[in-house]
Structure formats: structure tokens, C-alpha cells
Amino acid sequence: LKVLSCIDSILQSPRAPPLIFRPSKGPVQNCNKENGQGCGFEHLPLTIEMWADQLIALKDLHRSLRKLSLELLPWNTKEPQDNRESIRVEDLQLIVDAILEELEHKEKNSQTQSLQTLSAIVSHFQKLFDVNSLNGVYPRMNEVYIKLGEMTNAMKNLHELLELDSSAPPTVVVDTVGKLCDIINKNVTEQVQQLLGTQDIHSIINKLEEHECFFPPFQALIQDLLCLLEISNVDDILPAVENLK
Numbered sequence: 001l002k003v004l005s006c007i008d009s010i011l012q013s014p015r016a017p018p019l020i021f022r023p024s025k026g027p028v029q030n031c032n033k034e035n036g037q038g039c040g041f042e043h044l045p046l047t048i049e050m051w052a053d054q055l056i057a058l059k060d061l062h063r064s065l066r067k068l069s070l071e072l073l074p075w076n077t078k079e080p081q082d083n084r085e086s087i088r089v090e091d092l093q094l095i096v097d098a099i100l101e102e103l104e105h106k107e108k109n110s111q112t113q114s115l116q117t118l119s120a121i122v123s124h125f126q127k128l129f130d131v132n133s134l135n136g137v138y139p140r141m142n143e144v145y146i147k148l149g150e151m152t153n154a155m156k157n158l159h160e161l162l163e164l165d166s167s168a169p170p171t172v173v174v175d176t177v178g179k180l181c182d183i184i185n186k187n188v189t190e191q192v193q194q195l196l197g198t199q200d201i202h203s204i205i206n207k208l209e210e211h212e213c214f215f216p217p218f219q220a221l222i223q224d225l226l227c228l229l230e231i232s233n234v235d236d237i238l239p240a241v242e243n244l245k
Helices: 002-011 044-072 089-128 134-161 170-196 201-229 234-243
Strands: none
Touching: 044 089, 089 134, 134 170, 201 234
């Protein structure tokens, strides 16, 4: 009866869970107050077992939240209360509120930092590519992108033409082109020397000076012959002279 009286006081409490009391089927007179059977409390053992399991799970949940709090809030050196006999929902709520507050704070800071970072990036781009206003940033970006594509294609073609590895840096490409230019210039010099029949630069200069002295009068003579013979082709001069014999 004392137990039933305690149960009655719990049921009458404003904080009592709903539907904790289930009226028994059948007339009230069948209730056996000595053993509590048939008075609507037959389900209480299962409910109490469920509550006991939930209390154990509540302690495990508190331990997990403490671990999460230490990961997200490592500066929080407050000792955990896992060894307490009972864990309250308020304890869990405090941990969750602290984590949520820190996450909101981080999100606000990240947004502020991101805006500052974007502003610094735009300013740096303006300095690098000589852009005076924000309106000129996008056109200059497009221009840089087009130029970069052209340079990339040019370097790719040079790698293929020079038979270089695709990973070869631009300095290697420039050195290879320079060597080819030296080879071409050397071959041109040798060909000029063979054409003029000389092997030194002074002889080449003398040959060119002789050519400058000889060619203008010779050209004037040829022009006079073309006019005199009334022809327009140099190859026709000899046949025309032979016809005059």
C-alpha cells in the first residue's frame, strides 16, 4: 500500500509522464490492493526497466558528447562528470549549446575571413595586371586567360617540334631554340663563303665592294641594250645581236 501511495503521488504530480496509468479492464472491485494486481500498474515493471536502460544510455551519450566537445573545444579544460551517479538532461544540453555556439562563432569568423581574403585577392590581381578599377578586373581576367591559352598552345607545339619532353621547362625550350638559331646562322655563313669563294670576312667585304662597283654600270648597259634592241628580256639580247650581223 505504501508503494501504491507513492505511485499515486507521482501520478498526481504535474511532471508525471502522460499515459503512465492505464486503467484495468473490468470492474474496480476486482482490484487487489494488497499486491497491486489489477489496479492499472501491470505495465510499470517494463516501463521501469525501459527507464533504467535509458538512464544508462543517457550516461553513454554524455560520455560521447564530452569526447566531441573535447575535439571541437580543446581549450575547455573542465573535468568531465561521467563518474556522477546520475546524468541529467541539462548536462547534455549545456554541452550541446556550447558546441553550437562555437560552431556559429566559427561560421561567422570564416565568412568574415573569406570576405577579407577575396578582397586581398582582387587587390593583388589589380596590382599584378595593372587594373585601375573593379570593372576592369573581369575583362583583364578574360584577356589573361586568352593569352595563357595561346602561350600554352605555343609551348606545346614547340615541345613537339623540338622533340622535347612535355615536362621540359620554358628555359629548356628557349635554350634549344637558341642552339638551332646558332646552327642556322653558321650554315648561312658557310653558304655565303662558298658562294663568294672566300673563307674570311674581309674577303667577303671586298667581294661585296667589287660587286657594288661593277653591278650599277653593268645594269645600265643591259638596260640600254634592251631599249636599243627593242626587247624586254635579257635572254633575247644575244639572238638580237646575232641577227644584226
